[in-house]
Amino acid sequence: MTGTSTAVTTSIIVDAPLDAAFSVFTDDIGSWWPPEHHIIQAPLASMVFEPKVGGHVYDVGTDGSECRWARVLAYEPPNRVVFSWDISLQWQVETDPSKASEVEVRFVPEGGRRTRVELEHRHLDRHGDGWEGIRDAVRSGGGWGMGLQRFARRAEGAPVAGA
Amino acid sequence: MIANPHALDALGDPTRRAIFEQIGERPSAVVDLAARLPVSRPAVSQHLKVLKDAGLVRDVQLGTRRIYSLDPDGIAGLHDYLDRFWNTALHSFKTRVERQDQQEETP
Numbered sequence: 001m002t003g004t005s006t007a008v009t010t011s012i013i014v015d016a017p018l019d020a021a022f023s024v025f026t027d028d029i030g031s032w033w034p035p036e037h038h039i040i041q042a043p044l045a046s047m048v049f050e051p052k053v054g055g056h057v058y059d060v061g062t063d064g065s066e067c068r069w070a071r072v073l074a075y076e077p078p079n080r081v082v083f084s085w086d087i088s089l090q091w092q093v094e095t096d097p098s099k100a101s102e103v104e105v106r107f108v109p110e111g112g113r114r115t116r117v118e119l120e121h122r123h124l125d126r127h128g129d130g131w132e133g134i135r136d137a138v139r140s141g142g143g144w145g146m147g148l149q150r151f152a153r154r155a156e157g158a159p160v161a162g163a
Numbered sequence: 164m165i166a167n168p169h170a171l172d173a174l175g176d177p178t179r180r181a182i183f184e185q186i187g188e189r190p191s192a193v194v195d196l197a198a199r200l201p202v203s204r205p206a207v208s209q210h211l212k213v214l215k216d217a218g219l220v221r222d223v224q225l226g227t228r229r230i231y232s233l234d235p236d237g238i239a240g241l242h243d244y245l246d247r248f249w250n251t252a253l254h255s256f257k258t259r260v261e262r263q264d265q266q267e268e269t270p
Binding site: 008010011012014015016017020021024025028031032033034037113117119121124 | 251
């Protein structure tokens with residue numbers, strides 16, 4: 001059941017116009033991004049989505065540190081944005097772009113003031129080498145700690161919102 | 164995040180979770196785990212059996228030692244994890260964008 005699909009797709013309809021949906025998703029990403037899903041070491045101060053191709057999405061720590069975990073690959077307001085997912089299976093920033101997956105988000109008017117947000121996280125197989133190297137990663141002791149903390153939290157039975 | 168529902172049950176126990184985390188830091192034999200945790204060897208063995216049955220750890224015989232390591236096949240596929248993550252994230256996004264939109268509509 002680990003599956004062979006190399007993409008995750010999901011969508012949601014929001015009661016808000018296209019421009020607002022795009023703006024909140026990008027400019028205001030820190031307002032909705034699940035707070036436990038950050039790989040920055042320091043406590044999180046804010047998130048930044050740079051509104052241009054070649055920009056980054058990054059976390060800013062309270063100590064001023066930055067964690068750049070995505071590159072903006074397409075920026076077409078208010079319809080579409082694509083960014084890389086530069087996070088390895090060991091929950092570290094992936095510095096090799098060939099091992100990064102990517103996320104495409106499309107904003108589609110649904111009539112009235114409603115917008116459909118379609119999300120595809122694809123090329124997950126690019127992270128695949130991580131599975132082969134997993135024992136090395138485990139042996140080195142890096143990375144897994146944070147993944148396991150999240151894992152434990154889920155395991156403790158916290159219901160997953162929206163699941 | 165976890166492909167196997169037994170995995171969640173297996174990790175519901177704090178001692179078992181501690182063992183699992185120790186193995187996550189480095190593959191270990193029973194004797195190593197018993198030395199690092201306030202748990203007897205037989206108890207460690209019993210917990211390892213549960214973890215192994217749940218598909219979370221696997222073992223390999225190395226000489227006289229049986230070494231336990233995490234089983235990457237049992238630990239969720241990235242696919243499952245991200246599937247859950249994005250559903251959670253988009254619902255959070257929806258809540259936020261609709262609240263903001265209402266505020267802007269209010270004169």
